[in-house]
Amino acid sequence: MAESKHFIHEIIDEELKEGGRCYGQTVHTRFPPEPNGYLHIGHAKALEIDFGTAELYGGLCNLRMDDTNPTKEDEEYVDAIKEDIKWLGHDWGDRFFYASQYFEQMYGFGVELIKKGLAYVCELTPEQMKEMRGDTTTPAQSPFRDRPIEESLDLFARMRAGEFEDGSLTLRAKIDLASGNFNMRDPVIYRINRLPHHRTGNEWCIYPMYDFAHPIEDALEGITHSLCSLEFENHRPLYDWVVNNISVECKPRQIEFARLGITHTVLSKRKLRNLVETGMVSGWDDPRMPTLCGLRRRGYTPKSIRDFHEKNGVSKVNSVVEYAFLEYCLREDLNKTAARAMAVLNPVKLIIDNYPEGMTEEFEVENNPENPEDGTRIVTFSRELWIDRDDFMEEPAKKYFRLFPGNEVRLKSAYVIKCVGCDKDADGNITAVHATYDTESRGGNTADGRKIKATIHWVDTATAADAEIRLYDRLFTVEAPDLADVNYLDFVNPDSLTVIKGAKVEASLKACKPEDRFQFLRVGYFCADSKDSSPTHLVFNRAVSLKDSYRPE
Ligand code: ATP
């Protein structure tokens, strides 16, 4: 994993050459999700960077729930996040933490800053603070900036004790009201907010702000490199200010990288939650969702997702990657790993007139020609088979080489057959196709070497299983539903799911397990649905089509 080096690794290599700022420790990173939703493919990028960098340097990566904001967090998400990370193949060992477990220490550092004259309790309301934040030419103001240390200490303690209204007082770091970086204009580091917290309950009515909490969490855990996305770049001076002004031994270094964007989808937990809550999708794990659980249910492999991030690389320039590239990475992996099977999505009966009634043959076929060690399986063959309606045309179109009266095709791995006609009902609908088989062509090759242009897939009616097939398309009809000035909900693709109820699949699939992945010959890559598929009601999700619309340069 993460074998290719990127700019973050170059920075670390330089540091190590200079004796390192890792204090003799190995590289120690962390992945800090906010437990307010499920992880998506963008988080997987951060996961690859955090865990991948640790792995590359023989270091460690912590998993930390960033739960300092009590408004929207939920324990439900914590378990889901852990499961998704494990599924991707990452291991945090016994280093699982909650930011909220450091609340007491954070409070202590707040006190320390006040004592050092580096923080003060401010009585400006949020509105007043906004009015007094100044602009590029005017510094911000606070009439409380020079309040005596003792007074701030007393007020801060009473804030904690619950003596003041929500939003009435804040603790602010005393840095630089004239700073060109507005994050440094005496940022609020604590606010009063009487909301129960999913872990600490009603113990606290003051909560630390992210910019204060995060560097403390990192420092307390001995994190050497705090890797985060680009939107925190302007916050780095504050990050450094915090670790440099509190009594911690470890001084982690923040390095930012570009966020991942993908076409035809949204990558924000808020928007994804909205899709779930408005019923546009069936849940966070709907196979159309870019969430890890959705991609997994769709049929994505951990390897395909890791390859996708690996190939995209890591830089400081935000970019949007084509959705088709993600599909390409999946196809590449499934081509090597997915077992082949035959499934007929739109079945019509094929009757082989000269094949003895009641006779059955077994053909041993390779599970995956790309991977001979995957072994073989048996498919049965008899007089009546299912084939796809599209593989027969009574009046062939130009360049149509499949079944039409008089034409020969190969039934995959079985026999060469010649179409002799079809049956129709009173309305003219085709109810069965008739053919004769070449008894000399067992296995699919002609004895006289004559060329057969087309090969079609089939399923034995005697042993076939019924299946429900779910075909998925892009969730959004436009490339960039995420743009600020459009309402992404207006662009949800109404045809993103097509359900086929009466498909016929080969008998071996009756034994498949949830999440087993297959290449249905000539049809696409499919995955047994983890929620709805059972031996008595098989359900397969199309993970990706066979055709490759994407060609990497
Ligand atoms: P969202 O907007 O989806 O809620 P977030 O950044 O608020 O994303 P967090 O749970 O705070 O979500 O993210 C955990 C980590 O994942 C952070 O380090 C964040 O930078 C990273 N991350 C989130 N989205 C992306 C993305 N699209 N590309 C790369 N990294 C991301």
Ligand code: MG
């Ligand atoms: Mg966040």
